[in-house]
Amino acid sequence: MSTPPAQPAAGWWQEAVVYQVYIRSFADADGDGVGDLAGITSRLPYLRDLGVDALWITPFYRSPQKDHGYDVADYLDIDPLFGALDDADALLARAHEVGLRVIVDLVPNHTSDQHPWFQAALAAPPGSPERARYLFRDGRGPDGSEPPNNWGSIFGGPAWTRITEPDPSTGSGTRPGQWYLHLFDTSQPDLDWRNPEVGDMFEDVLRFWLDRGVDGFRIDVAHGLYKEATLRDQDQSELVDDPTGSMVERVLRDEPMWEQPEVHDVYRRWRRVLEEYGAAGSPDERIAVAEAWTRTAASMAEFVRSDELHQAFNFAWLTAEWSAPAFAEVVTGSIAALATAEAAPPTWVLSNHDVVRHPTRYGGGPVGLARARAATLVMLALPGSAYLYQGEELGLEQVDVPPEARQDPSWFRTGQPGRDGCRVPLPWAGTAPPYGFSPGDAQPWIPQPGDWATLTVAAQEDDEDSTLAFYRRALAARRTWVRGTDEACTAEAGGDVLVVRRGGVTVLLNAGERSVPMPAGEVLISSGPVGDRLPPDTAVWLRG
Structure with missing residues (x-):
């Protein structure tokens, strides 16, 4: 075999x-x-053996779980559903022992309606400092x-909910009062980031978890912290041209609630905090990655300027249709957009907890x-x-x-299936639910299919043709x-074949319906059987 590069x-x-x-x-x-923190700790050797470098854990903070942890009531403690602070410390220590970094989720756009700040706001009068932390x-x-305006919630329905408050005219009883903004569920009131108290609180949150040893943060709704100060109506007359039908949050061209310029000041402040804990390029470097559904690759690049965040999710790869030209355009456009962002290479993702799993998006079954x-x-x-x-x-x-x-709050607000289908608990072993997910016969919070026996980790461990082995x-x-x-990367489409070249490796993907001739070269790895021809729906790495 050829000698691999070492860079x-x-x-x-x-x-x-x-x-x-x-x-x-x-x-x-x-x-x-x-699932819980101790469960993750018990499976860290599996992730090490899989060959990943880090894990990102979705929110484990104290929460009423209305949006399964993305409604935070206390950012400085663990929800008892998932364990305790000692369990978090044990997970971090064990992960570092086996060579894995740990990135934790941070939810700065909104809190739970059970957060002490929001409860204080409900108890305080209009115009009070307590209400000024939110958008009343x-x-x-x-x-x-x-x-107050025509904005809609991502989870369906209006983005505003009206509260009741004491009636000052009678001195007793209540009357309809102000409205508060929630771009997601009613239980997730949006914070007002124009209030300096909010920024100060989140710096404290960052330091709390950095002091405990986390290696970075994934920032939920990173593009949404600031809204236009006037909270003007949204022009809802023109939809975004999205041929894939995959946009999650970006559907209208006029968006006074997303991507406001002031948000970048937040991330400059956070970058300074992160660099206090580890210099750039050092083994101790701490990072932050934005979950930002930006309109373009160029606007995505703004989040990863050298004094802001380290990474931003590149959702263009996830939303691309099954097509060699579409894939080539995403690769070329993403690399070009980030070329001016110092030390910020692209990110790539095909599935997450908010979207349909990619085998299903690509057609399902053996083809998918x-x-x-x-x-x-x-x-x-x-x-x-x-x-x-x-x-x-x-x-x-x-x-x-x-x-x-179904338990997704969007299901209850819209009647649409929501995101539960990509969140079904993992099958680890056995021939019937819970497939080793829980000890004994305890059934998981979302039911698992009865036909997953061949998909468990145990069933795939010793099968060289399994997806796990692949x-x-x-x-x-x-x-x-x-x-x-420093390896240059290019991508182009030759008909239905995507050709990616990086360093000495050529990658081919046949997105067409007929096999194509294989060029000369050493096959390093392929996604399926290959010979002198590359079958449809197959990719291969070649060298030489």
């Missing part, structure tokens, strides 16, 4: 493979049917019975799985960081969760053949 990345995160752990659905240690406004119309493996193999050859979502290494598809078992080979090949931040 380490400048920072541990620049070409890291990060595995997303959806805490409720990864591993349950205490038998209540919900008087309603429109003669009696204030209409919302073949395409998913091929797209993953291409993704792992690209420069920058790759983010994997738990269960994709097992080939899990989206599950049609029965209506009576992921392990692909991650090993990535570490061997395509490391190095």
